[in-house]
Amino acid sequence: MNDDDLAKLEQNAFRDTMKDGLVELLGGTMLLFAPIMAFQSSFIIIFIIFYIILLPQAIERARQKYTYPRIGYVKLRIKESDTNPKPFLLLLVISILATGIVTFLLTDDVFNLYNWVSMLPFLFGMIMFAPSAYLVEKSGSKKYWLLGLITSISGFIIAYLTSVYPTTDVYEGILAFCMLMGISLIVGGLVRFLYFLRTYPILDSQEDAVSEQ
Amino acid sequence: MSNDDKDIDKVIHEPARLKIIAQLYVVDSADMVFLMRQTELTWGNLSSHVTKLENARYIEVTKEFVEKKPRTTLKLTTEGRKAFEMYRENIKRMLDV
Numbered sequence: 253m254n255d256d257d258l259a260k261l262e263q264n265a266f267r268d269t270m271k272d273g274l275v276e277l278l279g280g281t282m283l284l285f286a287p288i289m290a291f292q293s294s295f296i297i298i299f300i301i302f303y304i305i306l307l308p309q310a311i312e313r314a315r316q317k318y319t320y321p322r323i324g325y326v327k328l329r330i331k332e333s334d335t336n337p338k339p340f341l342l343l344l345v346i347s348i349l350a351t352g353i354v355t356f357l358l359t360d361d362v363f364n365l366y367n368w369v370s371m372l373p374f375l376f377g378m379i380m381f382a383p384s385a386y387l388v389e390k391s392g393s394k395k396y397w398l399l400g401l402i403t404s405i406s407g408f409i410i411a412y413l414t415s416v417y418p419t420t421d422v423y424e425g426i427l428a429f430c431m432l433m434g435i436s437l438i439v440g441g442l443v444r445f446l447y448f449l450r451t452y453p454i455l456d457s458q459e460d461a462v463s464e465q
Numbered sequence: 466m467s468n469d470d471k472d473i474d475k476v477i478h479e480p481a482r483l484k485i486i487a488q489l490y491v492v493d494s495a496d497m498v499f500l501m502r503q504t505e506l507t508w509g510n511l512s513s514h515v516t517k518l519e520n521a522r523y524i525e526v527t528k529e530f531v532e533k534k535p536r537t538t539l540k541l542t543t544e545g546r547k548a549f550e551m552y553r554e555n556i557k558r559m560l561d562v
Contacts (some may be wrong), residue, residue, distance in 0.1 A: 253487055254555060262491035264503065316532050324499025325536065433521050455498055 263392035265326050270391065271452075272319045274311050279383075280437030281307065287423070287430045299464025318445075322452040347378035354368045354408065355434050369415045369422045373429035377407025380433075403433060472555040474548055476521045481506055482514045486541065486549050489524060494540040515539065521546055 269275075283305060288295055351371050352362055359367040377400075384400030387393075407429055414425035477486055484504040490493060495503075501511050518524045523545030526536045541549070 253483065258491055261488055265492050292492045305492045320496070320498070324502055325496040325538065331491045385488065446501070
């Protein structure tokens with residue numbers, strides 16, 4: 253049992269935790285409502301409570317009811333490398349530089365704050381490579397690169413359309429991006445959840461039989 | 466290859482128990498349902514090997530009720546983790562020509 257075998261076991265365990273689609277539902281909901289939190293400061297406390305306390309609790313309750321009886325419960329190990337901020341900071345710097353380049357190419361003026369704000373969809377799309385890379389490493393599945401790729405391309409398209417057809421509200425681009433990504437993740441998560449319920453029946457655990465005696 | 470098998474931990478060196486302990490090594494904790502799926506052991510077989518590992522103090526077993534259903538959660542002890550690492554080292558040493 254070498255290091256590769258153990259790495260594969262760990263990746264299998266991680267993939268198991270992603271099977272129910274609830275992570276996508278959580279991510280999609282957060283993306284969908286994030287702009288409201290960002291732009292309506294009076295809602296910040298409500299949404300912090302929602303995001304930090306209520307939503308994770310709701311997801312855990314859903315898992316206890318639907319996921320764990322089907323595929324079992326596993327708590328993954330958190331490694332030091334998981335909490336190291338350096339890779340994310342590096343990606344942030346690269347994303348900002350890339351956004352600067354795109355801003356220059358599309359608008360010729362990188363010193364205008366309005367142009368940077370209209371490029372926010374592209375910046376956010378690029379930042380999504382961070383969870384992409386995390387998921388690829390943890391799951392061993394390269395398909396998760398698609399998340400970063402799709403969000404970057406979508407972000408670029410929305411930013412480009414915003415620069416070609418300027419709107420009265422400079423934040424419309426980022427709002428559209430968050431709504432599009434949020435709804436896509438929610439729909440994807442729901443589809444995955446329903447497929448999960450169909451594919452994995454509730455297992456007849458011997459523990460139930462023992463407890464009924 | 467060394468013929469000295471005194472260093473091989475006989476508790477771990479059984480295919481089913483090796484699967485269980487390897488699975489628990491890469492996670493923080495897991496329940497019996499998860500282990501049953503991952504190791505493809507039957508419930509009775511899994512329970513029997515879990516008992517042996519528990520008696521050797523390599524795993525700790527916690528029984529609780531979650532949503533009115535029983536759940537048995539397993540976790541590798543520090544001793545179990547060290548024993549598995551030692552087992553891997555010894556096997557590697559034995560196989561090194």
